[in-house]
Amino acid sequence: MSARVLSGKELAASIRSEATARAAELAAAGTPAKLAVVVATADESSAWYVRSIARAAEKSGIMCEIVDLGAAAEPALIRDRLASLSADDTVHGIILQTPLPQGARLEDLAGAIAFEKDVDGANPLSLGRLAAGLPAFAPATAEAVVAILDHHGIDLAGRHVAVVGRSTVVGKPAAHLLLDRNATVTVCHSRTRDLAAITSTADVVVAAVGRAGLITAEHVRPGAVVVDVGTNPTEDGGLVGDVDAVAVADRAGALTPVPGGVGPVTTALLLRHTVHAAQRHLP
């Protein structure tokens, strides 16, 4: 038996087409939507994302400025640029790419992103509001996890979801969004003992660690739904997730592919957030 493939492509296309229509309205009104992407890393996975954002923004008529500060940027320089972009009236959305240089922490820097422009939900104010159930932009990747499950009609209420990974960008915010959907959520991480014993009891496994091959058949209950958030560049220039897709496809009931799963939905949601920010309202 082979798992049903939960593609993100159609959902991403529909989110982008709505963003394109809103972007055209904004441009016609003389306030074209603009996203600033701040990069201080040479990480290949981030490079994939930045290319994907630039391409999708261009197609949707959203302006996109890549601010590359170099992989050795000092935290103070990154903070200053976030502050100046926050004060720039022509910029509506700001995302700071992770990973960050040695010694720089997203949690310390993201407070310099104006709350209204925080389209990847990294400012502690956004994260706190998200946790409290108040309006704020959620990190696009975390929102994409729930969106792709919704799109494919996978019910979350009362289901046990095991989230593997506790990053500020995905694991933690995804846990909050899933809780808001009445899932029973277990958050696992690098110090979790006997990961497979926990994930193999889950109805849904969300893999968000950033390590190829981490989730194998033993981690998955037969028939479970597996969401692969990983985007690990391969030596031959491709992209693989955190899930051993070949082994897991024989056991899971459904699986999001990489590429073509959570990634395109993430990019599309970031653009949706940007036009919403430009229209001055939250999600």
Ligand SMILES: Nc1nc(=O)c2c([nH]1)NC[C@@H]1CN(c3ccc(C(=O)N[C@@H](CCC(=O)O)C(=O)O)cc3)C=[N+]21
């Ligand atoms: N603050 C922050 N937020 C992030 O969400 C974040 C980040 N930093 N740093 C880097 C990682 C990586 N990431 C990806 C998102 C989409 C694709 C994506 O769209 N992938 C396409 C393939 C891309 C293509 O075909 O060009 C796919 O999976 O089909 C890839 C990678 C987000 N990240």
